[in-house]
Amino acid sequence: xxxxxxxxxxxxKNWWIADAEGQTLGRFxxxxxxxLRGKHKxxxxxxxxxxxxxxxxxxxxxxxxxxxxTDKTYFRHSGFPGGGKxxxxxxxxxxxxxxxxxxxxxxxxxxxxxxxxxxSHLKVYVxxxxxxxxxxxxxxxx
Numbered sequence: 001x002x003x004x005x006x007x008x009x010x011x012x013k014n015w016w017i018a019d020a021e022g023q024t025l026g027r028f029x030x031x032x033x034x035x036l037r038g039k040h041k042x043x044x045x046x047x048x049x050x051x052x053x054x055x056x057x058x059x060x061x062x063x064x065x066x067x068x069x070t071d072k073t074y075f076r077h078s079g080f081p082g083g084g085k086x087x088x089x090x091x092x093x094x095x096x097x098x099x100x101x102x103x104x105x106x107x108x109x110x111x112x113x114x115x116x117x118x119x120s121h122l123k124v125y126v127x128x129x130x131x132x133x134x135x136x137x138x139x140x141x142x
Contacts, residue, residue: 015137021061029104053121060097098124
């Protein structure tokens with residue numbers, strides 16, 4: 001038997017739309033990360049960007065379990081001394097609710113050039129409106 005390696009020209013990308021309303025953050029992000037990576041396809045190749053594009057709507061209605069709403073924090077640093085800042089999930093939900101979903105999915109992708117390329121196929125929106133109707137996304141059941 002021969003190992004068949006797929007070429008870049010043979011990759012087909014589909015568009016999916018996923019509704020985050022009422023979904024648990026980690027389980028939802030795990031499913032989206034697998035679709036972005038392309039692991040659901042038969043001809044998956046680990047070193048290539050062969051996943052599909054995913055549009056996530058209603059990002060502000062994602063749920064977290066337990067006391068994560070107040071206890072879980074997101075850390076960022078400006079690069080200057082004393083420039084560390086922490087933000088809780090509740091604060092992030094008020095200011096930038098789409099970043100909650102983006103950060104969860106980003107953490108489940110490879111941390112290299114391939115992961116950054118794959119992340120560009122993720123589109124997250126607050127509310128149910130999105131500008132990707134021309135791509136005719138299929139509904140993703142999670």
